[in-house]
Amino acid sequence: MDAPTTTRSADGQDSSAGDGNEPGIPVEASADAVLVRRTLAEIAPVADRVTSYFYALLFIRNPELREMFPVAMDTQRDRLLKALLTAAEHLDDTPVLTAYLENLGRGHRKYGTHSTHYPAVGEALIGALARYATTSWDAEAEAAWVRTYTTISQIMIDAAAEDERSAPAWWQAEVVSHDLRTPDIAVVTLRPDQPYPFLAGQYTTLETPWWPRIWRHYSFASAPRPDGLLSLHVKAVPAGWVSNALVHRARPGDVLRLGPPAGSMTVDHAADTGLLCVGGGTGIAPIKALVEDVAEHGDRRPVDVFYGARSDHDLYDIDTMLRLQKTFPWLSVHPVTEEQGRLPEAVCRYGSWSERDAYLSGPLGMVRRGVDALRGAGVPVERIRHDFLTELAPADPDQPRSGACMARTPSMLPSR
Numbered sequence: 001m002d003a004p005t006t007t008r009s010a011d012g013q014d015s016s017a018g019d020g021n022e023p024g025i026p027v028e029a030s031a032d033a034v035l036v037r038r039t040l041a042e043i044a045p046v047a048d049r050v051t052s053y054f055y056a057l058l059f060i061r062n063p064e065l066r067e068m069f070p071v072a073m074d075t076q077r078d079r080l081l082k083a084l085l086t087a088a089e090h091l092d093d094t095p096v097l098t099a100y101l102e103n104l105g106r107g108h109r110k111y112g113t114h115s116t117h118y119p120a121v122g123e124a125l126i127g128a129l130a131r132y133a134t135t136s137w138d139a140e141a142e143a144a145w146v147r148t149y150t151t152i153s154q155i156m157i158d159a160a161a162e163d164e165r166s167a168p169a170w171w172q173a174e175v176v177s178h179d180l181r182t183p184d185i186a187v188v189t190l191r192p193d194q195p196y197p198f199l200a201g202q203y204t205t206l207e208t209p210w211w212p213r214i215w216r217h218y219s220f221a222s223a224p225r226p227d228g229l230l231s232l233h234v235k236a237v238p239a240g241w242v243s244n245a246l247v248h249r250a251r252p253g254d255v256l257r258l259g260p261p262a263g264s265m266t267v268d269h270a271a272d273t274g275l276l277c278v279g280g281g282t283g284i285a286p287i288k289a290l291v292e293d294v295a296e297h298g299d300r301r302p303v304d305v306f307y308g309a310r311s312d313h314d315l316y317d318i319d320t321m322l323r324l325q326k327t328f329p330w331l332s333v334h335p336v337t338e339e340q341g342r343l344p345e346a347v348c349r350y351g352s353w354s355e356r357d358a359y360l361s362g363p364l365g366m367v368r369r370g371v372d373a374l375r376g377a378g379v380p381v382e383r384i385r386h387d388f389l390t391e392l393a394p395a396d397p398d399q400p401r402s403g404a405c406m407a408r409t410p411s412m413l414p415s416r
């Protein structure tokens, strides 16, 4: 792969790529990036067919790989391919791409992925692209894709090998308590079988015994605790296999599997900037973890939490948040129901937040509108944190989209 030259990141912000380019100065895309994007543009309208063909090639040529994927491929069959295409698209964004791929490589250990599997995937990828990018595919395009895939896979393989030295591929975690807060929201507390190192604001991937090889993302609802327990807030959504199992079926004693922690929505304790935290629905979970984290560090930074829900009844964790407010004089909690308007607008109506670090967590539409509203209100983009929500994220029935819920890919490109 040619040395990347573009410094524009996924959210349109310029960032230093560490290659001597000054942030803010637009530079030309590398030759490989141009060829790769040309292919991507051509296959975009037939993405579904490319996906089916990719997996058909992969499994026909390598039947032994089939058992690493879920039995029903309908919901996440395109997860792997989409992750690869996302990476290829951000080819010129070196630091962002590297962080994304390292995370992806570490995260793939729990699937049993081995370095020897990568060439098979690469061949299926090239085969599918060649079949559907008929206009733009030629020897030059193929060479660009081979270089790109080689770079992508090498970063993933190296990160997995490095991770193997210090962390298990997955953790087993026993359900120790299950608290049904509303008919469809449960707070699930887990005891991992060995220490699980993570930071407040991060999330994990989780597999239940009822849906093998189907993994879903959930944020931790508490900062790391001395007893090592982890807690998650889960909302059962229509057709969400994993979320329904966790809310309606899981009981103390059940054992789940967890992947490694991921996510960049963490607090920089070297700074003393105040925090503005916006949590919509179960998006309050990592916000609560961040508040606990600030408290544990003994910081006296002002923290404002806006907790949004459709109605009073949906503010299922408001008692906890108000208890925290009572304990910590630097914390202000503002519940916002839809009667009072939508969360992003309510936050901006309240005051100017340009001096704060902002954290957003919740449904896709809320996070998007929240970022826009805060930027419009003068909060510098580098102070806004959330887990990147990608258009390329696969449809995930446990986290429906269409503005109601967010779909995330593991530790996608952060907003700073």
Ligand SMILES: NC(=O)C1=CN([C@@H]2O[C@H](COP(=O)(O)OP(=O)(O)OC[C@H]3O[C@@H](n4cnc5c(N)ncnc54)[C@H](O)[C@@H]3O)[C@@H](O)[C@H]2O)C=CC1
Pocket: 203, 219, 235, 279, 280, 281, 282, 283, 284, 285, 286, 307, 308, 309, 310, 314, 336, 337, 338, 341, 342, 343, 344, 360, 361, 362, 363, 364, 365, 366, 369, 386, 387, 399, 400, 403, 404, 405, 406, 407
């Ligand atoms: N780290 C993260 O970003 C986390 C994200 N989540 C996601 O949060 C979602 C929570 O879903 P629910 O509890 O059903 O929330 P919900 O749909 O009940 O909405 C919660 C709040 O967000 C606002 N909202 C929803 N859509 C909006 C839009 N398009 N524009 C502006 N405001 C909007 C609502 O007005 C309400 O105040 C899930 O999809 C879950 O995956 C959950 C935990 C962590």
